[in-house]
Amino acid sequence: MKISILGTGMTKFGELWGISPRTLAREAVNDALSDAGIVQKDIDLLIVGNMLSALLGNQQHIGALFAEELGLSCAAFTVEGACASGGLAVHTAVMGLLSGQYKTACVLGIEKMTDHKPELVSSALMAAGTNEERLSGGTFPGMYALLARSHMSAFGTTSEDLASVAVKNHYHGSLNPKAQYQNQITIEQVLKSGCIADPLKLLDCSPMTDGAAAVIVTSKKTAKKSVTIEASFVATDSLGLSTRASLTELSSSRKAAYKAFHQAGIKPKDCDIAEVHDCFTIAELLALEDLGFYQKGKASSAVRAGEVTHGSSKHLVVNTSGGLKACGHPVGATGVKQIVELADQMRGRCGKRQVHKADIGIAHNVGGSGATAVVHVVKRNG
Amino acid sequence: MLSPVKIWRNQKKIASLLGAQGELVVWTIIRVPPDGFSDQAPYPVGLIKLDEGKTVIAQLVDVSEGDLAKGLRFRLVVRRITEPSTEGVIPYGIKAVPQTY
Numbered sequence: 001m002k003i004s005i006l007g008t009g010m011t012k013f014g015e016l017w018g019i020s021p022r023t024l025a026r027e028a029v030n031d032a033l034s035d036a037g038i039v040q041k042d043i044d045l046l047i048v049g050n051m052l053s054a055l056l057g058n059q060q061h062i063g064a065l066f067a068e069e070l071g072l073s074c075a076a077f078t079v080e081g082a083c084a085s086g087g088l089a090v091h092t093a094v095m096g097l098l099s100g101q102y103k104t105a106c107v108l109g110i111e112k113m114t115d116h117k118p119e120l121v122s123s124a125l126m127a128a129g130t131n132e133e134r135l136s137g138g139t140f141p142g143m144y145a146l147l148a149r150s151h152m153s154a155f156g157t158t159s160e161d162l163a164s165v166a167v168k169n170h171y172h173g174s175l176n177p178k179a180q181y182q183n184q185i186t187i188e189q190v191l192k193s194g195c196i197a198d199p200l201k202l203l204d205c206s207p208m209t210d211g212a213a214a215v216i217v218t219s220k221k222t223a224k225k226s227v228t229i230e231a232s233f234v235a236t237d238s239l240g241l242s243t244r245a246s247l248t249e250l251s252s253s254r255k256a257a258y259k260a261f262h263q264a265g266i267k268p269k270d271c272d273i274a275e276v277h278d279c280f281t282i283a284e285l286l287a288l289e290d291l292g293f294y295q296k297g298k299a300s301s302a303v304r305a306g307e308v309t310h311g312s313s314k315h316l317v318v319n320t321s322g323g324l325k326a327c328g329h330p331v332g333a334t335g336v337k338q339i340v341e342l343a344d345q346m347r348g349r350c351g352k353r354q355v356h357k358a359d360i361g362i363a364h365n366v367g368g369s370g371a372t373a374v375v376h377v378v379k380r381n382g
Numbered sequence: 383m384l385s386p387v388k389i390w391r392n393q394k395k396i397a398s399l400l401g402a403q404g405e406l407v408v409w410t411i412i413r414v415p416p417d418g419f420s421d422q423a424p425y426p427v428g429l430i431k432l433d434e435g436k437t438v439i440a441q442l443v444d445v446s447e448g449d450l451a452k453g454l455r456f457r458l459v460v461r462r463i464t465e466p467s468t469e470g471v472i473p474y475g476i477k478a479v480p481q482t483y
């Protein structure tokens with residue numbers, strides 16, 4: 001693949017009651033354009049990653065809406081795949097460039113979640129599940145709780161193991177000025193936080209977040225190639241959990257990662273950084289195992305030993321941004337933010353959370369309870 | 383909003399599952415419910431592997447939290463699903479009760 005990442009931008013993630021979606025989009029995209037050193041007329045494709053604008057904001061057709069807001073007069077449309085909408089938007093842009101029809105694309109991931117009461121957002125998010133899951137009164141924390149309990153039962157994973165993921169990602173968040181949560185937490189605090197869906201506590205769960213992230217990608221041969229996308233794959237599994245062959249893995253993650261590693265010509269051990277989909281603490285353990293970084297049941301002890309923590313890791317550092325847990329999870333923006341974080345690490349722009357060696361990175365974005373998985377491999381050149 | 387047409391269309395599926403029996407595979411307790419379920423929370427939701435082979439997800443009722451265990455036998459029954467909406471349609475669907483109940 002010959003796709004270069006020219007520029008990145010993102011807003012602060014958090015509870016942004018005073019800021020409209022239009023303003024969020026402008027901030028993220030203008031930052032990305034100035035970073036890329038290009039202007040609006042250089043963009044010939046806008047892909048928007050978003051899940052909830054229709055369900056919560058009563059607004060669809062936001063490809064055209066944001067093209068208007070951003071002063072773009074190019075092809076523009078939305079891609080939706082629940083919490084993987086952002087990753088799918090990046091994938092769609094890459095496919096558009098590879099087709100040869102477009103030369104330079106802007107990918108905007110955006111979500112506005114905190115304007116509404118939590119029960120309503122929770123119900124809206126369940127649009128990503130099956131009708132049966134909705135009729136059972138299930139929630140996304142509930143679906144991941146079923147995965148957590150299955151993992152605990154199969155491998156002896158404990159609540160402390162789950163909590164250690166949140167502790168690590170809050171530590172990383174404390175180093176990221178754009179993260180929703182920049183406070184460090186302890187395992188005890190996680191265990192004592194209120195139960196949402198047993199065994200998942202409040203601090204095992206990613207928050208509801210407002211935010212936007214943008215990347216500019218190009219296929220132009222003359223473009224600077226300091227950071228490139230080496231692989232982009234999507235895989236799917238059954239929409240709901242009840243028809244899965246296994247509840248201790250997300251096979252969509254495994255399939256997408258296998259293809260992405262193969263295309264990029266690398267192995268999991270070659271990765272220096274990874275942004276993985278930790279919508280709940282159990283999800284990061286599943287990701288570390290499904291992506292091939294650890295054998296099944298072995299990720300929890302590695303996380304607890306600090307093997308993937310900034311500063312104590314000997315090699316791979318996971319979720320330097322703070323992940324979905326601490327950086328926040330504006331669902332349509334998350335998959336784009338992951339690419340922003342990888343590219344910024346590779347260009348040495350991450351301040352206190354900058355890792356020493358960031359040459360190869362992987363972004364892993366999941367929709368629903370594993371029905372969709374998107375994996376990108378990003379590489380620093382020279 | 384649950385369309386009455388969708389509820390009507392789902393009746394066949396509900397009828398085909400009524401009375402089916404199986405074993406609890408895994409469960410959770412939903413303590414922060416979605417819209418429409420506030421009057422029922424906290425409540426358990428679990429995956430039940432039916433004797434006929436397929437696995438279904440359902441809310442578990444008439445069972446106390448302490449009695450939940452892998453392998454516990456359940457039977458599917460018809461129950462009210464959520465608080466009725468303003469349009470007045472009461473949504474009925476499948477929930478699971480312990481087989482001994």
